[in-house]
Amino acid sequence: MAGIVIVGAGECGTRAAFAARDAGYDGAILLIAGEAGLPYDRTKLTKPIVPGEAPFGGLSALRKPICHANQLDAAGITLLAGTPVGKVNSDARQVTLTDGRVFGYDRLLLAVGATARRLACRGGDRALGFRTIDHAQTVFAKARGKVVIAGAGLIGLELAAVLSGQGAEVTLVEAEALPLSRTVPAGLAERLMARHQAEGVRLLCGSEIEKVTPGFVTLSNGKRLPAPSLIAAIGVVPNTTLGAMAGAMIDNGICVDAQMRTSVPGIYAAGDCANVTLPNGQRVRSETWRCAMAQGIVAGQVMAGQTASYDDPNWLWSDQYDLTVQVVGQVADRPDALRQLPEAELQFSIDSDGALIGVAGIGRAAAMTKDIILAQRLIRAGAKVTARALSDPAIDLKSLLRTQGDV
Amino acid sequence: MPWVDACGTDDIDAEDLIRFDHGGRTYAIYRSSDDDYFCTDGKCTHEDVHLEDGLVMAYEIECPKHNATFDYRTGEALRAPACVNLNTYKVKVEAGRVLIEI
Known part of the structure; x- marks a missing residue:
């Protein structure tokens, strides 16, 4: 049984498996997870279940599955959870689990993530x-x-x-x-x-x-x-051992192009472990949920034979107390435009050609989400904007998107 | 199922939505840019997030939290991370009021 083998069942690997099937791939798809159980959403790990009031009713970690067993079954995805992959042999097109089991592949995705950095000091x-x-x-x-x-x-x-x-x-x-x-x-x-x-x-x-x-x-x-x-x-260190073993180029992650292809034919990498070179030459190694999902989908589609390319502006979201912070694209310490909303502030970055390249927001989530989504679309469209329009809360960002034509 | 008076036609801006809570459940009511009205469940099928702060563009609602996208006329999930459709409900407009069948 060859087909597609995906090593790593976080957001990236799991999305890749479903995306390959959605793209019409009809061969076997094997999703291998080092950790036991169903794939789960790591972003929920900092959002534990709080059973009682402070002080300490006892927090418990939330394991939110990315998908359920019936969804994997329906998509014909085989999940093999609890045993890490120990070896990749790119000549024989095989992976070997640490328990000795061997699986062949036609296409291999390394969605192997990253490892939490240890404190290097004494003790x-x-x-x-x-x-x-x-x-x-x-x-x-x-x-x-x-x-x-x-x-x-x-x-x-x-x-x-x-x-x-x-x-x-x-x-x-x-x-x-x-x-x-x-x-x-x-x-x-x-x-x-x-x-x-x-x-x-x-x-x-x-x-x-x-x-x-x-x-x-x-x-x-x-x-x-x-x-x-x-x-x-x-912080984390990208997992590159399997990529290096397969002979892929490594440089702060496993090097891939915008189609998630490594330097080794038939082997792809995506998510936290991947260092992506975009068509404009810019390199991106991101550790966000959004990036893991978006790159996983591209990898799945490309492995299924579709044309796809990663060009999503990076996006992070963090909730702390009742404050939300969001960052999209590239932002600078000194913003080019400030938009004051009743319960949030947005800071925009514009490049020398007048195109919107980034936005950062802080405040109440509900107050900023529409504008953040619109800013994502403006950035993706390479929209030309003025600081004056962005700074005026009376101007709906939707109207700026409309003037860009069909996006 | 009964028809419930949810809001006035002018309570929703064109190409936008509002939240409507009734009988312990929550809904989203949409007004398209050509002034048609639609109703779906209020929360995204991917996670427990209300769509009320999401973005309506043409016939799509984009969830504010993870960018899942649905066609609010049919409830169809159009983009990951959502893969389960939204339930939709019948809507009619009478004398400037929007009624939903729930």
Whole structure:
């Protein structure tokens, strides 16, 4: 049995399987998951079930399936869950599971994701990671009282909001001067930081953990903090081992083109593990849910023989307390236009040709979603816009889309 | 099933929608740009998110959270992550009121 083999059953791999079938592929589709059980939505891991009121009714991790067994059956997708793939042989077109089982493939998708980075300092392996449902269950069972989180990225901040909401005393330790400096414009990051501080979260920026001892961390400035619970949320490393074994080009991820093709015939990669070169030469390695889904769909369609290309503007969404942050496309610290809505603010970036290339928003989700969706469409259309029109809340962004013609 | 008076025809902008709650359930009522009215379930079939803050363009509603898209005339799921159609309900307009059969 050859057909399509997909390694990794997160958002990306699962979407790819369904997309290949939807695109008319009639061969076998095998979806291999290293973790047991049905594919689940990782974005829900920072949104646990809260059974009672604070303090600590006991949080429990939410495992939300991406699809159910009957949907897999109906689509003729075989899920093999609980055993990771250990080897890829691209000459023989075979993958070998760690338990020795061998499967042949015509087309292979590596949707193998990324691994949470470990704290590299002395004692750093005492820190809890946060990437899988098992991690989430451990963190929500153990993290209470004084909690130190290394890293004020999206995961660190979302966990800080959830845990402090349950009465934990949270300290975030961030190496950069501001949280989210890689992904969110500085003005928005400052407002998020202020909100966390108002909720009682302590944020130590420009600071690193140098040593972990039982119950304590020592910072780079020599200061020692009690840390009965320590969580490492310092980003992820793309999983490239199988790609390298297959002979694919590796550079900060498995290198692919906009059709998700690696340098090895018949092998594709998509999602967190993939470093995509777009037709304009720009390279994208994204770790967002949206990107995993969109690239997975492209990979599935291409493997099924359809023409498809990844050209989706990147998009991230984070909920912290009752604040939502969204970023689409490319944004700069200094926005070109500001749009003040009753309960949200949007910041737009325009390129030198006058085309909208990015938007970042902060505020109440409901207040900004329509404009964010419209901005996504304007960005995808390469729409020419003026700062004046974007800044005027009386001007409906829909009218800007209409003037672009057929999009 | 009974007809329920949901709103006035002018309570919804053209090419937009409103939320309507009734009998412990929630619905979305749409007005197209040519002033036809439609009704679907209120929440996206992908996740527990109300469509009221979504975007209506032509005959499509795009969910505000994950960009799933439906044809609100038929309820058909048009784009991932949704793969289950929305339920639709009959609508009629009488004397400036929008009635839905639920």
